[in-house]
Amino acid sequence: MNSLLPFVILGITAGSVYGLTGTGLVLTYKTSGIFNFAQGAVATTGAYVFYVLHDDILRLPAVPTALICVFVLGPVLGLGMEAMARRLADASATLQVAATIGVVLVIQGFFSATFGTLARTFPAWLPQHSVKIGGVFVGEDQMIITGIALAATVALFLFFRRIRLGLAMRGVVDNPELLDLDGTSPAAVRRWAWIIGSSFATLAGILLAPTLNLDATVLTLLVVQAFGAAAIGLFSSLPLTYLGGLAIGIVASVATKYVVTASAALAGLPASIPFIVLFLVLVFTPRSKLAARRVPRQQPVAGYAAPARVQIAGAVVLGVVLLIVPHLVNSAQLPFWSDGLTQVVLFLSLGLLVRTSGQVSLSQAAFAAIGATTMGHLTAGFGLPWGAALVLAGLAAVPVGAFLAIPAIRLPGVFLALATFGFAVTMEQMGYPLWIMFGSSSLGVAVNRPSFAQGDTAYYYLMLAFAVVAGLLVMWLVRSRLGRLLRGMADSPVALATHGTSVVVTRVLVFCIAAFLAAVSGALFGGVVHTVTSTDFTSFSSLTLLALLVIVPGREPWYAFAAGFALVIIPSWISTGATVSDWLNVLFGVAAVQVALGFAPRNEKLHALLDRLGGRRRPAVTESVAASRWNGGERSGPRPVARAEPRDHAARGELSEPPRPRDDTAGTGAPRGARGARGRAPRASTGLDLAHVTVRYGGHVAVNDVSLTAPASTITGLIGPNGAGKTTLFNVASGLVKPANGTLRLHGVDMSGADPAARARRGLGRTFQKMELFDSLTVADNVSLGREAGQAGQRPWRHVAETGREQRSRSEAAEQAMALAGIAGLAGRPVAALSTGQRRLVELARCLAGKFDILLLDEPSSGLDAVETKRFGEVLTRVVAERGAGILLVEHDMALVMAVCDYVHVLDFGTKIFEGTVAQVSSSDVVRAAYLGTETVSEQQPKMAR
Amino acid sequence: MINKARRTALLRVSALSVAAAALATACSSSSSSNGTAGGGISPSSASSGSAVAASGSDLVIGTIGNFSGPSAEPSHLAGLQAWVDSVNASGGVKGRQIKLIVEDDQGDATKSQAEIRQLVQVDHVLAVVSPEASATESGWASYVEQQHVAVVGGEADTPEWFTNPAFFPSGATVLTSIEMQAYAVKAAGKQSFGAVYCAEIAACKQSVPALAGYAKAFHLDMSTSAAIAVAAPSYTAQCLAAKQANAQAVVIDASFAAGSRFAPACAQQGYTPVYVIPSGSFDGRYLQVAQVTGAYVPTTNALWFASTPAVNQFKKAMARYEPSTALGPNPMSGWAGGALFGAAAASLPAKATAADVFTALYSLPKNDTLDGLTPPLNFHSGAPASQVTCFFIGQIKGGSLTDPVGTAPVCP
Numbered sequence A: 001m002n003s004l005l006p007f008v009i010l011g012i013t014a015g016s017v018y019g020l021t022g023t024g025l026v027l028t029y030k031t032s033g034i035f036n037f038a039q040g041a042v043a044t045t046g047a048y049v050f051y052v053l054h055d056d057i058l059r060l061p062a063v064p065t066a067l068i069c070v071f072v073l074g075p076v077l078g079l080g081m082e083a084m085a086r087r088l089a090d091a092s093a094t095l096q097v098a099a100t101i102g103v104v105l106v107i108q109g110f111f112s113a114t115f116g117t118l119a120r121t122f123p124a125w126l127p128q129h130s131v132k133i134g135g136v137f138v139g140e141d142q143m144i145i146t147g148i149a150l151a152a153t154v155a156l157f158l159f160f161r162r163i164r165l166g167l168a169m170r171g172v173v174d175n176p177e178l179l180d181l182d183g184t185s186p187a188a189v190r191r192w193a194w195i196i197g198s199s200f201a202t203l204a205g206i207l208l209a210p211t212l213n214l215d216a217t218v219l220t221l222l223v224v225q226a227f228g229a230a231a232i233g234l235f236s237s238l239p240l241t242y243l244g245g246l247a248i249g250i251v252a253s254v255a256t257k258y259v260v261t262a263s264a265a266l267a268g269l270p271a272s273i274p275f276i277v278l279f280l281v282l283v284f285t286p287r288s289k290l291a292a293r294r295v296p297r298q299q300p301v302a303g304y305a306a307p308a309r310v311q312i313a314g315a316v317v318l319g320v321v322l323l324i325v326p327h328l329v330n331s332a333q334l335p336f337w338s339d340g341l342t343q344v345v346l347f348l349s350l351g352l353l354v355r356t357s358g359q360v361s362l363s364q365a366a367f368a369a370i371g372a373t374t375m376g377h378l379t380a381g382f383g384l385p386w387g388a389a390l391v392l393a394g395l396a397a398v399p400v401g402a403f404l405a406i407p408a409i410r411l412p413g414v415f416l417a418l419a420t421f422g423f424a425v426t427m428e429q430m431g432y433p434l435w436i437m438f439g440s441s442s443l444g445v446a447v448n449r450p451s452f453a454q455g456d457t458a459y460y461y462l463m464l465a466f467a468v469v470a471g472l473l474v475m476w477l478v479r480s481r482l483g484r485l486l487r488g489m490a491d492s493p494v495a496l497a498t499h500g501t502s503v504v505v506t507r508v509l510v511f512c513i514a515a516f517l518a519a520v521s522g523a524l525f526g527g528v529v530h531t532v533t534s535t536d537f538t539s540f541s542s543l544t545l546l547a548l549l550v551i552v553p554g555r556e557p558w559y560a561f562a563a564g565f566a567l568v569i570i571p572s573w574i575s576t577g578a579t580v581s582d583w584l585n586v587l588f589g590v591a592a593v594q595v596a597l598g599f600a601p602r603n604e605k606l607h608a609l610l611d612r613l614g615g616r617r618r619p620a621v622t623e624s625v626a627a628s629r630w631n632g633g634e635r636s637g638p639r640p641v642a643r644a645e646p647r648d649h650a651a652r653g654e655l656s657e658p659p660r661p662r663d664d665t666a667g668t669g670a671p672r673g674a675r676g677a678r679g680r681a682p683r684a685s686t687g688l689d690l691a692h693v694t695v696r697y698g699g700h701v702a703v704n705d706v707s708l709t710a711p712a713s714t715i716t717g718l719i720g721p722n723g724a725g726k727t728t729l730f731n732v733a734s735g736l737v738k739p740a741n742g743t744l745r746l747h748g749v750d751m752s753g754a755d756p757a758a759r760a761r762r763g764l765g766r767t768f769q770k771m772e773l774f775d776s777l778t779v780a781d782n783v784s785l786g787r788e789a790g791q792a793g794q795r796p797w798r799h800v801a802e803t804g805r806e807q808r809s810r811s812e813a814a815e816q817a818m819a820l821a822g823i824a825g826l827a828g829r830p831v832a833a834l835s836t837g838q839r840r841l842v843e844l845a846r847c848l849a850g851k852f853d854i855l856l857l858d859e860p861s862s863g864l865d866a867v868e869t870k871r872f873g874e875v876l877t878r879v880v881a882e883r884g885a886g887i888l889l890v891e892h893d894m895a896l897v898m899a900v901c902d903y904v905h906v907l908d909f910g911t912k913i914f915e916g917t918v919a920q921v922s923s924s925d926v927v928r929a930a931y932l933g934t935e936t937v938s939e940q941q942p943k944m945a946r
Numbered sequence B: 001m002i003n004k005a006r007r008t009a010l011l012r013v014s015a016l017s018v019a020a021a022a023l024a025t026a027c028s029s030s031s032s033s034n035g036t037a038g039g040g041i042s043p044s045s046a047s048s049g050s051a052v053a054a055s056g057s058d059l060v061i062g063t064i065g066n067f068s069g070p071s072a073e074p075s076h077l078a079g080l081q082a083w084v085d086s087v088n089a090s091g092g093v094k095g096r097q098i099k100l101i102v103e104d105d106q107g108d109a110t111k112s113q114a115e116i117r118q119l120v121q122v123d124h125v126l127a128v129v130s131p132e133a134s135a136t137e138s139g140w141a142s143y144v145e146q147q148h149v150a151v152v153g154g155e156a157d158t159p160e161w162f163t164n165p166a167f168f169p170s171g172a173t174v175l176t177s178i179e180m181q182a183y184a185v186k187a188a189g190k191q192s193f194g195a196v197y198c199a200e201i202a203a204c205k206q207s208v209p210a211l212a213g214y215a216k217a218f219h220l221d222m223s224t225s226a227a228i229a230v231a232a233p234s235y236t237a238q239c240l241a242a243k244q245a246n247a248q249a250v251v252i253d254a255s256f257a258a259g260s261r262f263a264p265a266c267a268q269q270g271y272t273p274v275y276v277i278p279s280g281s282f283d284g285r286y287l288q289v290a291q292v293t294g295a296y297v298p299t300t301n302a303l304w305f306a307s308t309p310a311v312n313q314f315k316k317a318m319a320r321y322e323p324s325t326a327l328g329p330n331p332m333s334g335w336a337g338g339a340l341f342g343a344a345a346a347s348l349p350a351k352a353t354a355a356d357v358f359t360a361l362y363s364l365p366k367n368d369t370l371d372g373l374t375p376p377l378n379f380h381s382g383a384p385a386s387q388v389t390c391f392f393i394g395q396i397k398g399g400s401l402t403d404p405v406g407t408a409p410v411c412p
Helices: A005-030 A039-056 A060-085 A093-115 A140-162 A163-174 A178-180 A186-212 A216-224 A225-234 A236-259 A268-284 A308-328 A331-356 A365-381 A386-396 A397-410 A413-431 A456-479 A479-493 A493-498 A503-529 A539-551 A560-572 A580-597 A604-614 A619-626 A664-668 A727-734 A757-761 A779-792 A796-800 A803-823 A836-849 A866-883 A896-901 A918-922 A925-932 A935-945 B004-025 B075-089 B108-123 B137-147 B172-188 B202-217 B234-246 B256-268 B284-288 B307-320 B329-345 B354-361
Strands: A130-133 A134-137 A688-697 A699-711 A715-719 A741-746 A764-766 A854-858 A888-890 A903-908 A911-916 B059-065 B097-105 B127-129 B150-152 B192-199 B220-227 B251-255 B274-276 B296-299 B392-397 B401-402
Touching: A005 A039, A005 A060, A005 A134, A005 A140, A005 A163, A005 A186, A005 A236, A005 A866, A005 B150, A005 B234, A039 A186, A060 A093, A060 A186, A060 A397, A060 A580, A093 A216, A093 A413, A093 A539, A093 A580, A130 A140, A130 A236, A134 A140, A140 A163, A140 A186, A140 A236, A140 A903, A163 A186, A178 A619, A178 A699, A186 B097, A216 A225, A225 A236, A225 A268, A236 A268, A236 B234, A268 A397, A268 A715, A308 A456, A308 A560, A308 A604, A331 A365, A331 A456, A331 A479, A331 A503, A331 A539, A331 A560, A331 B108, A365 A386, A365 A397, A365 A413, A365 A503, A365 A539, A386 A397, A386 A503, A397 A413, A413 A539, A456 A479, A456 A503, A456 A560, A456 A699, A479 A493, A479 A503, A479 A779, A479 A796, A493 A503, A493 A757, A493 A764, A503 A796, A539 A560, A539 A580, A539 A925, A560 A580, A604 A699, A604 B150, A619 A715, A619 A764, A619 B392, A688 A727, A688 B251, A688 B307, A699 A715, A699 A727, A699 A741, A699 A911, A699 B329, A699 B392, A715 A727, A715 A896, A727 A741, A727 A757, A727 A764, A727 A854, A727 A888, A757 A764, A757 A779, A757 B220, A779 A803, A796 B274, A803 A866, A836 A854, A836 A866, A854 B307, A866 A888, A866 A896, A888 A903, A903 A925, A911 B251, B059 B075, B059 B108, B075 B097, B075 B307, B075 B329, B097 B108, B097 B220, B108 B137, B127 B329, B137 B150, B150 B284, B150 B354, B172 B202, B172 B251, B172 B274, B172 B296, B192 B202, B192 B234, B202 B251, B220 B234, B234 B256, B251 B256, B256 B284, B274 B296, B296 B329
Parallel strands: A715 A888, A715 A903, A764 A854, A854 A888, B059 B097, B059 B127, B127 B150, B192 B220, B192 B251, B251 B274
Antiparallel strands: A130 A134, A688 A699, A688 A741, A903 A911, B296 B392, B392 B401
């Protein structure tokens, strides 16, 4: 034990630095909801500015320089970052990550270009004497750093708890408008948070630079290790972050002691510990504790797609150009073109994840590395035939892709980016040196070309063929069922799950496919350069890949060609200068930030021109929404409120009369269909049956022992004041919330343990109080996905392709559902452009399209006017009559409830206070008291009215 | 260290001076009458008025390497450049000026592929001299072999240098460069040692098993090894671990950025082993790091601070043509590569091709050391170069360098 103590003490000094930088990171995340990947870059800036002021130009003394850096530069950088964060407040996770990564690229590129890549000696400015503590000499500078980190964290903790500004910081994310009403400016609060966070980072930079020396990459990398500390603090607790940093430092330090005597295989372990911690924490923490600080209000909108004619013409032109490249360029340039084509495949794989399904992955380079090394070992090592080796190389990455899908399943947006980044760095430090990857020899791994494409030109054509095939494959995938599921998942995984798709399967599938493609691209790249080394697949390069993917315009496969071009070919044209690649990184970073913040050009004229060329006529209203994030970075505007349009629905011809049912008997039968005798609670022979459901959130009981039944062929109402627990009850029924107690039976079968998709496939459909539409799709696609989600179900092969029969039944169901809901005229419109009422109808139609016989409708008429509501009620009764469906309806519109419901349950404060027929409910004193207050108050009312 | 802007400027100036010198020589009536600048370059350049000189055709050579990317090493190039400049200034090789084409691949594999093709197919270089491309040369080694272009001298860090018939090393080859580290421990009189190596590149770790093997061969005990990452905030843990493993010497196989922090960290803990800093990791700034005094510096080429005539020539040329590059093993290695080419070039025919360079190299005398610049070299037709198994040993003492076992090569 005694020999461990020195390592523990050492770990404390290193860990306190992680804690300091992690604390600033958590602070800005807590208050702005933006995770600052560029925290390390801020530290780097601080260190370089200190160097310039202290050593290079002005030669100011150390302590004043430090004060200037921390108290002037830090705040300036913080204000800049806050301005950026403000604009990112509503952006999707992808854009948020891209923006902060862009800052990293800019800062690192700039300092590398200006100061060179050779590390400069940074002068030590803290006292250097040593003191012996517990068997190890600790430098005074280390103790000072530890002390400063501790003091800063404690001060910040108290600030959050005691000082008004600190309390305000906690409130600013959850409800800035409320804060504003209270007299505190949310903008000012955020600015203070970023100022403090950036000052912390700057402080960390100038404290660390003497030990590390001045190197742009190193400083940034060091702060990245603080992510692990932030993870332990669950991105919200400052004391835990600090302690987490200490823990990481200690564990890494102790590991060093054991690693030196153990085999060299674990040599990379100490340096990887922060990232392993990051990954493990993200994967194993209960989801409730890692809830995203803000839910992006803007959903990604699909990029502009030129008309088919234009695309085909473009493809022909591009194809011809690429075919004659070997004759156009100097033979010495050909490797760049071959390389660029392999990168096209890599970008296609990343695009599947990022662009199509909205999942940010920062570990594509690792997959490519797996593919390249496997290919090398199989071809040059084992002598397998090239084609077989290529397939196996691709498959080698698939289990790793599936493994990475685990965090994807659990984690929203930014956390997934973090987890994949942590994984990528760990792979680089511990995986790359393994003998199955790059570790087998110091040369790197030799990768053979196929016997039929040994020469440069032949191999180039082979690469071209692969790029084309990959492009066609991805285009097909995106247009296939899987593509539809992915786009739906990007917009609303909850909606997709509650309509019957096992979203877990979808995610694993897309990660596996992306991993396969990326590995193939790595294997092909290996053939271009003949020997691959670990420096060809750095974790940092994954950041550049993401930035480029966000910048380039167009849809698949065009963005991949553009990105490959920008990454490899354009730099090869610029005559070699040492700083070219650095300045290019700066350029990419600036562009990424621009795109993410929405400043990129809209290209409307270009789109109009292409549309004209392609013979596509676009209705005026859709043009304003067509400009999208991917197309030059325009994001869709805020959700439109109901437009002030004439409510003359008939005149507009949009809302058509639902067609008369073909089945005459249903038409002439009782409007509400068969049901139990009036006046008695209907029995639960079929339908939905919730028994003794209790839901607790922390100490608060949201739903208290509620039992109710929604039988088939009946419309059951569920009413109660706001906050009564109605939506919570729905979420329990759907499987989105786990109750502390209670069971759910669907058609008599106990489904309490089933996930939402399984319940949906059993017949349970729902709509949402906060609408969960697939905003990037049209009305028809939304509705159709309502059926397709159930068709996809659980089995992976059914996620990818559909049979002809399924397609027919899907489109039929969609047509009927839209007709029934009266929105057939809106079929081709993007849902993001519709009014609230129309969107509600789309959600209903989506629910109707699926094979559901129990429908949970959560305030479906809010946003509808009186005419629309009346029509809506008719739709509901028709649905029950025609299909025998059971509906459980949460509503505030009492007229609707009275008109359509057969039976009503009333909730208040989570408890059922009454149930009965409509007549009984409307005459119940209990119910009235719940809505209007106690009777004594109502007696006093007439006096005041006088 | 020389900074990039300056170096680019220097390259331009050097290129200009080469051009100017070529012009001057072409215009001058006689060839190298006072040609010899020393023994190592061209033994027959003293003979003046050779009919060959009047042809005026330059000897075009190329070099390729990581001169400005991450982990760049531009000082090799400086050595080669100095050699080219000094040779051209004294009339060239047999009256023929050397034209050097520099390709900087910045350590990028694709760029390296493109640039080697540029040199071979477009610039038609006679040979690739002193490449500094250990990260990327494996990618084009078979290409140059197929194209029958010789790769001459310089950093022989990969096994290509003794397995590929197109490669002609001018310094100790890679296994020897590891063996010399173990030998240095023995020369220091220590029994047990450890090694710290860079964490960033897989290749650094690969040397550990080989080093352990040589340790056994020399009856030494390699008790510990650890990775030191440039980005790590402290190396004290590794120091303590080595101290606890009783390592009396420590081999530093990492960059100066890491090594220069490692020694003081250990000293702070009262642990002062004898360091072994092989030439591949050496940096002139170590002379200012007080904690490494007494360190042994095994090198793959001649000791660059020795006073032999060949090395004096090197020092003079560096001072004249590359004054901003500090002297060290890297410029020495670059220079030696140039010298090897120069020795072969002396017997090239008038219209030389790349294939003639091979013949010329094979015709060099056995165990040639180029007047003490290199370990004994032997090239045979029809076979790859055999491993170069000799090396040199230097030592840091009190801020300057000495030769504890003399300046002749050591051949265990």
